[in-house]
Amino acid sequence: MQFRPVKEQLEILMRGVTDIVPQDELEKKLQKSYETGKPLRIKMGVDPTAPDVHFGHTVVMRKLRQFQDLGHTVVLIVGDYTAQIGDPSGRNKARPRLTHEQVLENAKEYQEQFFKVVRRDQVEIHYNGEWFSKLPFSKVTELMGQFTVAQMLEREDFHNRYTANTPISLHEFMYPMMQGYDSVAIQSDVELGGTDQKFNVLRGRDLQIFEGMEPQIGLFMPILLGTDGKVKMSKSIGNYVGLNEPADVMYHKIYSLSDNIVENWYELLTNIPLDEVKQMMADIAAGKMNPNDAKHRLAIDIVTQYYGAEAAEAAAAKEREIHSGNAIPSDALECSVDAGSYGALDLLVNIKAFASKGEARRMVQNGGVKIGGEKLADPQAQIEIKGGDQLVVQVGKRKFFKVNF
Amino acid sequence: MQFRPVKEQLEILMRGVTDIVPQDELEKKLQKSYETGKPLRIKMGVDPTAPDVHFGHTVVMRKLRQFQDLGHTVVLIVGDYTAQIGDPSGRNKARPRLTHEQVLENAKEYQEQFFKVVRRDQVEIHYNGEWFSKLPFSKVTELMGQFTVAQMLEREDFHNRYTANTPISLHEFMYPMMQGYDSVAIQSDVELGGTDQKFNVLRGRDLQIFEGMEPQIGLFMPILLGTDGKVKMSKSIGNYVGLNEPADVMYHKIYSLSDNIVENWYELLTNIPLDEVKQMMADIAAGKMNPNDAKHRLAIDIVTQYYGAEAAEAAAAKEREIHSGNAIPSDALECSVDAGSYGALDLLVNIKAFASKGEARRMVQNGGVKIGGEKLADPQAQIEIKGGDQLVVQVGKRKFFKVNF
Numbered sequence: 001m002q003f004r005p006v007k008e009q010l011e012i013l014m015r016g017v018t019d020i021v022p023q024d025e026l027e028k029k030l031q032k033s034y035e036t037g038k039p040l041r042i043k044m045g046v047d048p049t050a051p052d053v054h055f056g057h058t059v060v061m062r063k064l065r066q067f068q069d070l071g072h073t074v075v076l077i078v079g080d081y082t083a084q085i086g087d088p089s090g091r092n093k094a095r096p097r098l099t100h101e102q103v104l105e106n107a108k109e110y111q112e113q114f115f116k117v118v119r120r121d122q123v124e125i126h127y128n129g130e131w132f133s134k135l136p137f138s139k140v141t142e143l144m145g146q147f148t149v150a151q152m153l154e155r156e157d158f159h160n161r162y163t164a165n166t167p168i169s170l171h172e173f174m175y176p177m178m179q180g181y182d183s184v185a186i187q188s189d190v191e192l193g194g195t196d197q198k199f200n201v202l203r204g205r206d207l208q209i210f211e212g213m214e215p216q217i218g219l220f221m222p223i224l225l226g227t228d229g230k231v232k233m234s235k236s237i238g239n240y241v242g243l244n245e246p247a248d249v250m251y252h253k254i255y256s257l258s259d260n261i262v263e264n265w266y267e268l269l270t271n272i273p274l275d276e277v278k279q280m281m282a283d284i285a286a287g288k289m290n291p292n293d294a295k296h297r298l299a300i301d302i303v304t305q306y307y308g309a310e311a312a313e314a315a316a317a318k319e320r321e322i323h324s325g326n327a328i329p330s331d332a333l334e335c336s337v338d339a340g341s342y343g344a345l346d347l348l349v350n351i352k353a354f355a356s357k358g359e360a361r362r363m364v365q366n367g368g369v370k371i372g373g374e375k376l377a378d379p380q381a382q383i384e385i386k387g388g389d390q391l392v393v394q395v396g397k398r399k400f401f402k403v404n405f
Numbered sequence: 406m407q408f409r410p411v412k413e414q415l416e417i418l419m420r421g422v423t424d425i426v427p428q429d430e431l432e433k434k435l436q437k438s439y440e441t442g443k444p445l446r447i448k449m450g451v452d453p454t455a456p457d458v459h460f461g462h463t464v465v466m467r468k469l470r471q472f473q474d475l476g477h478t479v480v481l482i483v484g485d486y487t488a489q490i491g492d493p494s495g496r497n498k499a500r501p502r503l504t505h506e507q508v509l510e511n512a513k514e515y516q517e518q519f520f521k522v523v524r525r526d527q528v529e530i531h532y533n534g535e536w537f538s539k540l541p542f543s544k545v546t547e548l549m550g551q552f553t554v555a556q557m558l559e560r561e562d563f564h565n566r567y568t569a570n571t572p573i574s575l576h577e578f579m580y581p582m583m584q585g586y587d588s589v590a591i592q593s594d595v596e597l598g599g600t601d602q603k604f605n606v607l608r609g610r611d612l613q614i615f616e617g618m619e620p621q622i623g624l625f626m627p628i629l630l631g632t633d634g635k636v637k638m639s640k641s642i643g644n645y646v647g648l649n650e651p652a653d654v655m656y657h658k659i660y661s662l663s664d665n666i667v668e669n670w671y672e673l674l675t676n677i678p679l680d681e682v683k684q685m686m687a688d689i690a691a692g693k694m695n696p697n698d699a700k701h702r703l704a705i706d707i708v709t710q711y712y713g714a715e716a717a718e719a720a721a722a723k724e725r726e727i728h729s730g731n732a733i734p735s736d737a738l739e740c741s742v743d744a745g746s747y748g749a750l751d752l753l754v755n756i757k758a759f760a761s762k763g764e765a766r767r768m769v770q771n772g773g774v775k776i777g778g779e780k781l782a783d784p785q786a787q788i789e790i791k792g793g794d795q796l797v798v799q800v801g802k803r804k805f806f807k808v809n810f
Contacts (some may be wrong), residue, residue: 085546097550100543132542138505140545141490145502145576149567152575153554162554170557170582171550173575 001037001071006030009070013219016059016268018195021202021218029189029217033072039122040072043188043216045179047083049098051109054240055302056224056233059268060192061117063221067190068122075124075186076114078107081132082179088172090157090196092164100129113243116306124186131185132178143177146210147203152176155199180204188216195220224268229258246330247307251315252322252398254299259291262298270301325373328392332400339387339405344371345379351403353395363395370394406442406476411435414475418624421464421673423600426607426623434594434622444477444527448593448621450584451481452488454503456514459645460707461629461638464673465597466522468626472595473527480529480591481519483512486537487584493577495562495601497569505534518648521711529591536590537583548582551615552608557581560604585609593621600625629673634663651735652712656720657727657803659704664696667703675706730778733797737805744792744810749776750784756808758800768800775799 003009009030020026033040044064064074083103088094098106111125152158152173161168176199183191183204191201201218208215223232226239233240241253257265266277280297283289296316303312321327335351342350344364345357353369354360361379363369369376371383371393385391385405393401408414414435425431438445449469469479488508493499503511516530557563557578566573581604588596588609596606606623613620628637631644638645646658662670671682685702688694701721708717726732740756747755750762753774759765766784768774774781776788776798790796790810798806 081542081546084543085550135542137486137537137540137542137545138489140542141486141576141579144579145490145574147575149554149558149563149573149575149578150570153567158554162558165555168554169550170552170554170578171546173554173578174546174549177575 001039003030003034003037003039003071006034012066012070013063015066015274016063016221017219018222019198019218019220021198021220025217026190026219033189040067040189041075041187042067042072043075043077043183043186043191044193045077045079045082045128045182045191046110046114047079047087048103048106048110049083049086050235051106051113052235053110053113053243054233054235055243055269056226056240058117058243059221059224060194061114062269063192063219064118068119071122073122073124074118075126075188076111076118077182077186078110078125078127079179079182080104080107080127080129082128082175082182085171085175085178087179087200088157088168088175089200092157092161093166094169094172116243126186128178128182128185131181135181143181143207144174146206147173147177149173176200176203177207180207183216184208184211184213187213189214190217190219192219192221194223196223222264222268225261225264227253227257229261243306247303247311247315248318248322248329249331250306251299251303251312252319252329254302255292255295255316255319257295257298262291262294266298270298272297272301322398325370328394328400328402329398332392332402334402334404336404337385339385339389341382341384344376344381344383347383347403348393348395351393351401353393353399353401368396406444408435408439408442408444408476411439417471417475418468420471420679421468421626422624423627424603424623424625426603426625430622431595431624438477438594445472445594446478446480446592447472448480448482448588448591448596449598450484450487450533450587450596451515451519452484452492453508453511453515454488454491455640456511456518457640458515458518458648459638459640460648460674461631461645463522463648464626464629465599466519467674468597468624469523473524476527478527478529479523480531480593481516481523482587482591483515483530483532484584484587485509485512485532485534487533487580487587490576490580490583492584492605493562493573493580494605497562497566498571499574499577521648531591533583533587533590536586540586548586548612549579551611552578552582554578581605581608582612585612588621589613589616589618592618594619595622595624597624597626599628601628627669627673630666630669632658632662634666648711652708652716652720653723653727653734654736655711656704656708656717657724657734659707660697660700660721660724662700662703667696667699671703675703677702677706727803730775733799733805733807734803737797737807739807739809741809742790744790744794746787746789749781749786749788752788752808753798753800756798756806758798758804758806773801 006027010027029040042064044060068074080100080103083098153162158168179200180203184207191204193201198218198220205215226233226237228239231237241250263277263281266272267274280289280294284291284294300312300316303315318327322329337350345360348354348360349357364376364379367375372391387405389405391403393403411432415432434445447469449465473479485505485508488503489505558567563573584605585608589612596609598606603623603625610620631638631642633644636642646655668682668686671677672679685694685699689696689699705717705721708720723732727734742755750765753759753765754762769781769784772780777796792810794810796808798808
């Protein structure tokens with residue numbers, strides 16, 4: 001096949017990249033691929049330990065998509081075997097072990113989300129059980145012999161656990177070997193990963209060299225900060241945007257993004273030319289542009305990627321309606337309560353809007369609670385409800401409850 | 406089957422034992438075996454990394470034989486898979502890896518020597534490739550998950566290598582798991598080993614418990630000191646007696662034993678009652694017995710075990726003849742030299758009795774060299790030899806060369 005010139009490819013591929021190891025080999029590989037008409041094999045491994053995909057994961061997926069769009073082949077490795085160990089990278093304790101069934105179930109859900117970013121053509125999908133289930137024990141010992149204990153314990157995560165006397169199970173030391181052997185098995189040219197994957201990706205190079213292959217290149221993407229602009233995006237911290245979230249919720253979360261990372265999100269999550277992005281940032285700094293307009297454009301661009309332009313505009317419109325009190329967002333929590341007469345505070349605790357009546361009272365007194373669109377002024381108010389009714393309860397700016405009776 | 410009472414068995418089995426872990430369980434196991442008529446399964450693992458067996462190895466083999474004589478079953482595990490890694494116990498660097506063919510060849514030679522001590526009935530022999538060649542990768546990771554890095558690095562040998570920056574390959578960390586899993590595979594009741602095997606044997610207990618089995622007991626024998634009475638018997642140090650050595654050489658080496666370990670050798674290498682041994686030692690201390698008589702009895706007892714009583718007596722007789730200059734020992738080195746005329750010193754260097762003429766001259770001047778039974782007085786002597794002749798050259802007390810022309 002005919003590829004675009006290497007220089008053009010590099011311009012696209014280098015966007016947002018943190019590090020390439022080794023630097024000079026990517027160009028050589030692209031040149032060879034250009035000359036021979038043979039696509040590069042771009043590896044990405046995933047351990048579907050949890051099936052929820054958020055924007056943090058799409059940074060690498062989008063890079064895969066760029067390779068695809070340039071004619072290269074994406075090789076997704078679903079680590080059904082590695083997931084049973086759990087990548088110890090960056091962890092301070094051993095992961096819980098998953099059963100093979102859990103992993104396969106997660107993998108299915110994962111792929112549905114993966115293909116929201118990556119095209120379904122030019123993809124190979126492999127489960128690493130394909131080779132590990134058949135790997136003879138003697139090969140395992142041979143591969144393990146390519147690693148040293150010191151090499152493992154020099155890793156910051158293992159080092160910290162070892163010095164803190166937090167147990168490291170020996171099977172965790174097998175993880176880098178397994179990830180590395182994946183590269184041997186699929187003969188990857190490039191492996192993509194977050195910067196926390198550097199150790200594992202370089203071990204893949206080692207094993208490919210050991211097996212007499214041309215070694216892969218590691219291409220590392222930054223870790224995306226969450227909506228708070230402070231720490232790595234993470235579901236457990238709550239600063240995430242999930243790929244499965246409704247368009248209006250997605251729009252809202254991006255529109256509420258912390259100012260300091262708007263530029264970074266543009267770079268990592270859109271294809272808008274970086275010159276334009278720089279200009280916007282300069283305009284904002286000069287007071288010539290409202291930061292919200294930059295966030296609106298970012299949100300429209302990203303929501304469009306997942307739901308199309310029309311849905312993105314609708315999401316923006318709904319955000320404005322919610323602000324005016326004329327709509328409730330899709331992520332309102334639904335709950336059910338028996339029909340009857342309730343003290344307002346009892347009701348709020350009952351639907352788990354607050355942990356205690358004291359907490360609820362303070363928020364009501366601060367004017368932060370609306371029931372049925374009306375501000376609740378009196379904490380002692382009695383609320384009567386008939387079966388079949390629905391009541392919308394709003395706490396603060398954007399926490400909504402749809403209470404069914 | 407009907408066993409001897411537990412107390413009698415223990416009396417025999419405790420001879421020379423350094424440690425039993427845990428102490429109380431051996432008696433319980435023997436009691437159960439006595440009641441049910443079911444023999445215990447006594448495991449010994451061997452990695453035939455080198456096929457030469459010496460007395461140091463027989464300390465454990467003799468204990469196996471005692472178990473056999475009491476009706477129990479010996480399970481010899483030939484570590485064809487473990488040998489390819491090499492036991493890191495007590496080592497300060499990784500062992501060279503052997504091929505499977507080398508290991509099988511060594512194993513054959515090893516067994517020939519093993520059966521000089523252990524009976525051929527009541528033995529099961531297993532190669533651990535039986536189970537390791539079929540062990541699925543997922544089971545390997547599960548088993549490795551039962552060990553921690555800290556547990557490994559607390560071992561003195563690994564600890565020393567780690568702190569000295571001597572590389573430890575990860576496959577060496579698999580060794581204790583493998584030895585432990587051997588115990589699971591053959592359902593051992595007791596594992597025998599030298600004291601340096603304590604860590605590995607206890608890991609076997611762990612894995613048996615993990616697999617829901619009644620765990621084995623570790624029975625540890627001391628490390629035998631070599632003929633010099635100073636350090637562990639070892640072929641490379643030269644203080645060893647090999648099982649394949651001729652009767653007269655075996656006799657000679659035992660008869661020349663360092664005084665300080667005669668009692669220990671009686672305990673570990675013979676069945677002579679310990680009371681009798683103690684009495685001999687007391688007699689020697691009191692000047693009532695010549696230490697050589699104790700060594701003679703020891704040598705006769707041991708040589709008899711391998712060659713029979715008649716050969717043992719013949720070996721003793723030959724030792725006396727050699728001392729009187731009337732015989733040459735079986736381990737005389739044979740070599741060939743062209744017929745002709747030689748300067749004495751040239752000849753001595755030529756047959757590799759000495760590294761240089763200077764060394765040879767000093768020994769001749771000290772009266773330490775005999776040629777053809779005559780002391781060589783003149784370093785300048787010229788020696789004429791016809792084809793077909795044989796000349797015996799003696800250096801010092803017991804180094805003999807049979808030189809063929």
